[in-house]
Amino acid sequence: MDIIVCSLATFYIYKGIMNRTLVIGFGNLDRADDGVAYYVINALRRRLGQKILSEEMTGLEGLGGEIDSIFLSQLVPELMDVLTDYDQVIFVDAHVYENVDNLHCTPVTQDYTPPTFSHNITPPMLLAFLKKLYHREPNGYLVSIRGYDFDFHRNLSVDTKALVEPAVEYIQSRLLSDNAH
């Protein structure tokens, strides 16, 4: 699968028809499954032959490719500066909802709901800010992975760990489908 994606990406870049995609993982590595996006980002980077992010790295320092990926503790307003350069954004996060699929993949549409916590910016809010302030409307997708353990350590629970590779598969299929036009 990864070889196919790399080959197709090269082809599409060569043809000049590839959308630039940024994959943004976010969460707290210190809180077990809340940091699952870090593992997803690195699994994706491994498949794409990109440098693995250490726990101290965000990936922001190495942007410029057709498919870039970063991992952050939280979404922040200044990310808008980065997002203006992309056609597609895929957010990766953990979720805690029993009534939602363990691997929940869905388009993200712009929406602004007043935050209960001032520092809490959601993917729909970030895209809404981007449209209002920068007049940019990249396609947005959310890959949300069920977390079970949010204790103070840096290991994933068995059930969440099992969702990492399927999440990467989904992201890769998203990359292929959006560029196979």
Added chain:
Amino acid sequence: MNARKITIEPVTRIEGHGRVTVHLNEEGKVEQTFFHVDEFRGLEKFCEGRPYFEMTQITQRICGICPVSHHLASAKACDGVARLEPPRPAKLLRELLHMGQYVQSHGMHFFHLAAPDLVLGFDADPAIRNVFGIIAANPELALKAVNLRRYGQQIIERLGGKRVHPNFAVPGGVNSPLNQKDRDEILAELDTMVGIAKVAVSIGKDWIGSNMELVKSFATFPSSYMGLVDMEGGLQLYDGEIRVMDAEGNIAAQFRTDHYLSYVAEHVESWSFLKFPYLRKLGWPNGTYRVGPLGRLNVADKIGTPLANEEFKLFKQINSGKPVEGSLFYHYARLIELVYALERIAQLLDDPDILSTDIRAYPSSTKLAGQGVGVVEAPRGTLFHDYATDENGQLTRVNLIVATGNNNWAMHTASGLVAKAFVDGNKLTEGMLNRVEAAIRCYDPCLSCATHAIGKMPLEITLIAADGKVLDRISR
């Protein structure tokens, strides 16, 4: 009519989870108000047994908003434990990191949290009375705010490797020097950022000028004030002595930071997990004080940078040199400090020592002092870290008095005064309750820090009848 109780929960546009209950009498008038903080406090206890040098990393996990303050207060406490005096360049670099946080924190508070009330109005539709409303009303201003926050965060990242939970200050100094390229890049944008700060000051002053009657009466009450000052009485944010000024403007105490326990005590109330610090010699509740921007500017005699000092002189004229009491003046004081932080960044970057590689002191002996106190002025106020260790450097006691905790009594008092002035239980409006929240927002509280909370962070107003029945609740 029965007496009633109003609960505002969560209180919005603050950091953390809080709750306000407004008790009404039988005529529907406000009888009493409580500001509750319901988060769990436990960090001090679970740090016991850890090696002291881990604390610079552990304690900044208390909060994703003000990790730098905890990081630096902890490093200073660790300096004390290890008997280390950081070299001057290390102190400059720590202060530079601190100023980066001030710029992002004060900038975000004004544009993101305070401006919706000030620019759009207390009674504006809550659906637009938020940062998105600011964007719609003035997108250029919103872009400036984002830019200012980004600038502050980038300073933290350049020094500490990442924007949240940096790895920079260590016992005895810092772990990496500043390079010329980063210095030049920070300097290159400085004038633009000072320009943005001036715009913010202008907006704040215009609003105050247009609403002077409200500003002078809104949550205005006498108290003592606390803040760090240098040896000449000038504003200090990283180092210095603690000065406490009484309500009349007299210096009630000035002391070394490591002597704080001789001066500061904490009171406990059954209805909040957050303690109430007070000045020991004045007792509870006469010794309650306020910290943060208003506290710092009230206790200071001057500011060591030109633009901020000019604004400071105007600030001091507000109450003819006596302490400024109105809670809404916190916004003005915060903006003056924003200007100061940017000007201070210029001073620090121009210092010949700023690029030095002499950035860390190492111990000459393995014998530890066994105790260390670190105090900085966090954006929200005076922050105390106090550690005791055994001979192996394992922590035996940890005491944290956090900026927001110092303002606990003030927020309780401010919300009560505003409730009495604006809330009418017979004709309840959202705007009335928003004013109660706005009184708390003046103090920019970070309740997750104050209680060292683990877990969820949401904050709530409740309307309670004389018979105890809950009649209304706002929970956004």
